[in-house]
Amino acid sequence: MATLLITGGAGFIGSHTCLVLLEAGHNLVVLDNFSNSSPEALRRVASLAELPPATQQQRLRVIQGDIRQPADLQQAFTAASIDAVIHFAGLKAVGESVQHPLRYWDVNVAGSRQLLAAMQVAGCRTLVFSSSATLYGYPDQVPIPETAPVQPINPYGHSKAAVERLLADLAASEPGWRIASLRYFNPVGAHPSGRIGEDPNGIPNNLFPFITQVAVGRRQQLQVFGSDWPTSDGTGVRDYIHVMDLAEGHAAALTTLLGEPPQLLTLNLGSGQGHSVLEVVRALESASGRRVPYALVERRPGDAATTVADPTQASARLGWRTRRGLPEICRDGWAWQQANPEGYASAPPAG
């Protein structure tokens, strides 16, 4: 059992990972500024983990604060003796990063630098970092191994590449760092209870939340970006990973880091399976019993035809692989959307 600092723990991937880590017996300190999440997510995590009220404050401490603020980081590192950090906090919208690159270099890069400086002061040298398959840009080969060139094509990707570079420099500068950079493919789905899930602000940029919002009646129809890609049905192919598999991947990475000599691990987290946009539409229709009307439109600038992970290294180094496929992704994502049509805003006010 360890005491862990989880930055961005109230977000989509962070909340599911918090639940898996609490169920594994770890104590958590969550630092989140709630810029893209709701405190309600963590209340539901505590309830799903069935934390007895007497232990709740020790098992799941929540600090509202910003990773760019040294005082907030200091508060987090003095709330408990932190054994390891899982660093989710960051901005993730590709289009916004093109419009506002300074925000991405500020939160993702400068924020990570502040966090690493605070870890040094606190003597904590174990970190799991949320990286992204966006680093591979337009991949030269599919499935994509970790040895593929890092060639991001937008400021969001540049910010992730910069942090990976910083982590490599840090690991080389002094012995003792245990670091895992996890390159996620396309995280989707929800906890099977339907009580926590993805709650994007405004119109979703990503396929899966858009489709579930169409199915629940919040949006009229899906626009399918491109039907002339060199894929089986002409629509884009991605490696969709159930968020619970991803959460379990973080727990596995932590166990490996804490149980092995110091090292820098860089691993793809994906399923190794690709699905086209139309396959996802059909799977969601079948899970929900609802129709998902769609229109075939122009390709979206910046998209690749196919991105699929080679997950061999994650399996070899972590003893982890995905256990859930597209039917489970759609079943659980639909359960969340149906029970929470407006996301966490559907919840009755607290008190």
Ligand code: NAD
């Ligand atoms: P999310 O937006 O749901 O979660 C991010 C969390 O960080 C939110 O709770 C937000 O409030 C918090 N946060 C943002 N800026 C902060 C700051 N300055 N200080 C403290 N907290 C802050 O996103 P997510 O999908 O859960 O992604 C988590 C991480 O994984 C991000 O770093 C993201 O770049 C990375 N990632 C996500 C995807 C994806 O498709 N979801 C893919 C690859 C990588």
Ligand code: UFG
């Ligand atoms: N798509 C549509 N219509 C939509 C949205 C998406 O047809 O309304 C298509 C896209 O063209 C693509 C596929 O659905 O073929 C998946 O698109 P997403 O936007 O869901 O995901 P991306 O693969 O483009 O990117 C996501 C994140 C990135 C991250 C990447 C890999 O947005 O930040 O996964 O992790 F880097």
